[in-house]
Amino acid sequence: MRYIRQTPIITSEGQKKLEKAAVAVVGIGALGGIAAELLARAGVGEIRIIDRDLVDEGNLQRQTLFEEQDIGKLKAVVASEKLKRINRKLVIKTYPTELNAETSEILENVDLILDGTDNFDARFLINEYCRKNNLPWVFSAVVGTKGQVWPILPEGPCLRCIFQEPTESLGTCETEGILNTLPRMIAAFQVTEALKILTNKTPSQKLLLVDPWQAEIQSLEVKENPACPVCNQKFEYLNGKKSKEIVSLCSDLYQFKTKNKPRLKVTKKDQYASFFKKGAVLKDGRVLIKAKSKEQAQAFFDRYFG
Ligand SMILES: [Zn+2]
Structure with missing residues (x-):
């Protein structure tokens, strides 16, 4: 009964697949928080919450899993508790740590990874992990009024095919700010693709560009890059490329x-x-x-x- 309103779309077969699936959500800020909540409500059996950050007052404008009483607490811990209250049948695993080469075993045996991070070091690591292990993941990014979302499948082009190096070309939330409706839209597209992937439906192969402020949505075809190191099995981030000493989080x-x-x-x-x-x-x-x-x-x- 709980999932009856999505059965016409997901099917009972599909629902069983969701219940058996394990999904890692990396970064539980605005994007990841909304995505994880939707996964929990849809009945995805196991959700792993990975986040290195504390809740900050400036997060409350858009990070809808958090409330004033959570300021100063670990995001991963607060989010996991909230998800358990939403759907107590799920397995929620909590990792209040940074995802890097040493901690990447957190991702073992997941079926899908959702990117809720705010930086390309983490994304490149996820990209390599997925390529190496033949896993799908869904890239997403938001800054200012513009967002991107793209399901990256084992058989298609990868993130490094289009971004050669870590980039801030998308802007940073420090300089551009962030419109609070934007992460909701991007996470909605991201989870829609996730539900398709987890139930063996065909996901979109396109990179979606969304700007709610201009009321515009575009989709782009992405091509494989023959010079891409990751598609040529060269895993620099997974092999422990030096991580930065000091990192500013998006707060x-x-x-x-x-x-x-x-x-x-x-x-x-x-x-x-x-x-x-x-x-x-x-x-x-x-x-x-x-x-x-x-x-x-x-x-x-x-x-x-x-
Ligand atoms: Zn590639």
């Missing part, structure tokens, strides 16, 4: 790595992290610091963790 948070014990007052501790007033130290050695600038974050890090 006022900055990420560092440390092996030192913090020299500041811990206000709360749980199984994943120790929290302090301006951020958190995670079990994986990452320090997230809330600051107005990179310099300010660096100064804070040097003082208490250096």
